[in-house]
Amino acid sequence: MNVIKPSHEGRVALVTGAARGIGQAIALKLAARGARLVLLDMEESRETANMIEAETLIVTGDVSSAADWDRIDKAIQKRFGGTDIVVNNAGIGSPKSIDDLDIDFWRKTFSINLEAHFFSAKQFIPQMRAKNWGRFVNISSNSIGLAIPGMSHYMASKMGVIGFVRGLANDVADWGITVNAVLPSLTNTKLTQDMPEEAKRQTWQSQAIKRFAEPSDIAGAICFLTSDDAAFITGQALPVDGGQYKIS
Template structure:
């Protein structure tokens, strides 16, 4: 029986590629989304991967959504915390709603989802959790105090949960992507995009597949002795 994998924010961008890559490797994948019903339906029609709508920033909604997944498909073996948003503003222009939205969606969601799966993983002595951070959580970024704080917090969350879970056969790791060739990055002004690319030692943007391959390795049996680690996939842009 194939392992059950949940990918949050799993119908678009990096999340979509993680979802389809894991499916291609034989996992049973369920992709979470929150807002774009049309895109989610198109994703499901295109890939055959089932989707479920709930807001990972909301604790009660997340418990209900993941409980429904486990009723329909079985206990969660793999959790990829990929969902994230940006609300970029410099600190003196940022309002509390922009701060809260990013912290809740990008960081508190990791608590919400992990809380929903951890007891079943502990009872079965197996689990793989991968939290998607960002190079900007390691290096900081102008206009992103909310995003950088949330993504940096993911690393501390990952290490602490890894320590708590290792004896129960659960590994918890983080991936910190650099700038990846997605619609969001391609929407940047050409001059800024060129400057970003020039700052990457390998000379190109990352691809969603680069991140998906890293996630696939961390959830595999081959990575069973790796936990509490942060895998930087950024082309050498920030060596941490």
């Protein structure tokens, strides 16, 4: 009888923004499927690590810093020998009207939401090439298809994620490396728990599935895209939003 192995057994997966919310849910699901986890956040992802039975590596750092990516890579190589999967989940998204938006916040938004993805690719693609296998999943947002005021900087950075994914996929496909984006809707995390109930209902009413997204909903899609089952899927932008984003 054939025994089905966990889908991510033997893989080393790095998740940014792993201390809470969607990043924590991603780490837990990947670990449940056999991956060894590298948990990256600005603070130690101790709570996440305590929920994982498999071996984990907790690292702290600024995803917008190339020097921090290099330091983190060295720590991963020392512990696990390399990285197979990168999930760029860390991001910021405070609303600001164009009148209140200054160049410093514009650049900070892009450095965390987009440039960090470039740094991770530069850092880990060489070792993925050597193994002829790798997975990048970069978190965009379904907000790019919605009418939400005060989010021009955020939407621009998240649209940039899709462009980067589609371009990078062409550069690395010959080595068994796939690059995709996931576009979550507003998700039930600490960042949204104080939203007025009326605002939540308005979100649900624009979806086919009438409930708020849970972090595990987003994590499920990422587990698929980082598995061997998704080996022929690359350069794609997958909305995970209960049917809210209308693709034209």
